[in-house]
Amino acid sequence: MSKKLLAVSGIAVYAFLYLPLVVVVAYSFNNSKLNAEWVGFTWHWYRVLLSDDTMLKAAGNSLLIALTASLASTVLGTMAGYALYRYKLKLLPVLVMAPLAIPEILVGVSLLIFFVAINLTLGLLSIMLSHIAFCVGFVAIVVRSRLSGMDESLPEAARDLGATPFQAFRLVTLPLIAPGIIAGALLAFTLSIDDFVITFFTAGVGASTLPLQIYSMIKIAVTPEVNAISTLLMLLTLFLIVVASRLSPDSIRGR
């Protein structure tokens, strides 16, 4: 395959990937209600966004949910990742990876039935519980991969030199996998903020999150306000991902 042909087709695919996003961002500054022609530069839609109470409430919910979900799933996911690495339990990998492998709609729908069956009112709590369920797997993978890259003889050496198993974990293993744990937490946070499908089914009428708000805006009344919130969300995610990839490059690529 000639180098030039490869480069050209590669660039074409990159263009394909970025063009739509560029359009979204560009039109967020467009001085027109329609996403059609460029009229003029304006901050108008961002101002509308900031005074949109429903949107702000949804953003607050998203943040709250993401914070709790990422915290809980990081703790559970780190434990799962360590268990995957250390103990060769046969069913654990299947259990942890299954929510990631099957189509999201199935996870969402089954959780909906479940919450109704146990009489839990759909709202913030049901969303949080659902998010934790699918974030645990991702954190586990990140932590597990970080553990695999660690030199096994290091915690062993610690024990050899007099450390109890817990001391060896605390003083040697933990500092060495800390970047992976943080990367996992950031990953969980991003997934939670972004999640649409599972949230869609488990939110009920009680709560709204940012993606749900965006969805209803797209379906009902499209204005460039959607572009504005999209741009802001993109910036946030970009920031989080860059930080995460600095901390643990391999785990992000593995995603």
Add this chain to the structure above:
Amino acid sequence: MALLEIRNIVRRFGDFTAVDGVSMTIEAGEFFTLLGPSGCGKTTLLRMIAGFDSPQSGEMLLDGKDLASIAPEKRPIHTVFQSYALFPHMTVAENIAFPLRMRKAGKDEINERVRQSLEDVRLADRGGRYPGELSGGQRQRVALARALVNRPRLLLLDEPLAALDMKLREQMQLELINLQKEVGITFIYVTHDQTEALALSHRIAVMNGGKVEQLDEPSRIYDSPKNRFVADFIGTCNLIDAEVSVAGEEKMVLRIRGLGEVAARNPGASCGVEGILALRPEKVRIGAQLAPGPDENHFKGRVHDFLYMGDVTVYIVEVGDGVHIEALLPNSAAGRPRILAVGDPVEISWRYDAGTFLDG
């Protein structure tokens, strides 16, 4: 009382037996080596002594106390790992201080011992560096210092010089011998390199397939290998199939097919037994013409091939009917006119007690 007594240790992994009923005693203050090819069980045995693995049967007694119930962190045994296992997120000084911290030693004692330790391994000015900034040889010394700072009863070394290049390895070998003499701590050293084992150890246990083939001083292992495996594994050795023809008290006569009768030292075999004649090449004299003594085996043959190795030349001589015997000739031997060429007629001879009879 021996420092470490190992009795009938067995360790299986599924249907693979890594350590098959191994017993040995290790004395205080000695440099003891476990030598053998990969898979012979030496590393498994070492890990069991350190406490990272448990035998399925058998026991290990340190100073008379059974090790089985003692967790690795509580054993007065420290290990120098093959990869050194220096904590990358701690400085050199912090690495060395680690075992002292685990022992909850006082801050002053820690500082003093670490400082002394760094001086001992000639890294006094590197205390604040991180392992990643050191060379291979320096890291090795830090690993040693870290394992010794607590003055353990026993130091285990798992092929610590394997990652170093030849020159550095030779240097470190000398340092290790001196270090062990200085600190007087018992070393148990694991290696697959037989020259290293011969150079460093007070005693060697040659292992193969989970069993100890021979346990003795280096010179006795070299001169009197007990069986074919040891003879072959240690140094180079001529190993020729032979049958006992006459078995005297000290001397014996072996019949070798294609060659005839050869006198050898009798380790106690009886007539009619089949086995192997083990003969070290450096004990075989070679020359265009030789005047053999009365106690020597003497044969005439031709040079089949040779290997020039700089300091010596190894000749493969064909004698009798297709029997090949290796002979070693130093290239600086006095009065030697030239290197023999392939096809040259030569004579070889060796003292009868240079060759041993092995059961195979």
Add this chain to the structure above:
Amino acid sequence: MAKNFGKWLISGPPVLYLVVFFVIPTCIMVLASFRYAGEYGGLAPVLLHDASGAHLNLTLESYQEFFSDFIYSWLFIKTLIYALVTTFFCLLMAYPLALLIARSASKYRDLLVLLVILPFWSNFLIRIYAWMILLGPQSAFSAALNGFLGIFGVGPVRLLFTPFAVVLCLIYVQLPFMVLPLYANLEKHDPALLDAAQDLGANGWQRFWRVTFPLSLPGIYAGIALVFVPVLGIFAVPDILGGTRGIMIGNLIKQEFLEARDWPFGSALSIMLTIGAMIIVGGAALVAGRRGKGNV
């Protein structure tokens, strides 16, 4: 003894959580597919109590409904076709890109991979919305296309709310999932293999087809698995871009659960979807495995 305790202490909580919030909901859903629909939607009780005691209130109604009307199977087949087309084009587009990145100088590789991942990290809905803009009748792209077609006298084509829009967006959304495993595989190829092939007389195309491509098969399979299965269940893309003509099985499931509130039927559809996906993936794995064993 202590070792086992540690094992359960560490793996216990995550296992417990997943059992409660994943395994049990799945089981409940399986059960739900055999229940009657409740009076006001949702599910009827499993046990009915009347004069003669408790009876199991279960039925095969939902599954019968599925098989009775061909439209449901047709929807499945349509979804399958969309998934296959999407996977195919993803592979076609991802391969050159993955190859390009794998062959670049190592200092650029991380950056190039990050550039592939970045768009993916923007919100899912935003990416769909972006195509809504691009394919809308007022967009520059539509105008240009219609202008071009107008030259040949072909009437203005509507791009939005068509199966075309759905598949295009599906490809867009799933592309990174195909690029990454492919890249991970291609990166590990030993360049010496290609040199050896060239040395032995292979030209450019032969080197690709006989060395690179076979070695990349595991990456291709991984990419296909990551693209094909999720697409089967997707509903957001057709929901926003598909109009009435471009719906997939996911839309129907969503409709049954949230609008028609026929939960048993929705559950049955979900079960059928899962079984279908497992059969296809399992079958493909078998085929791949057998071919793999036969290869040298």
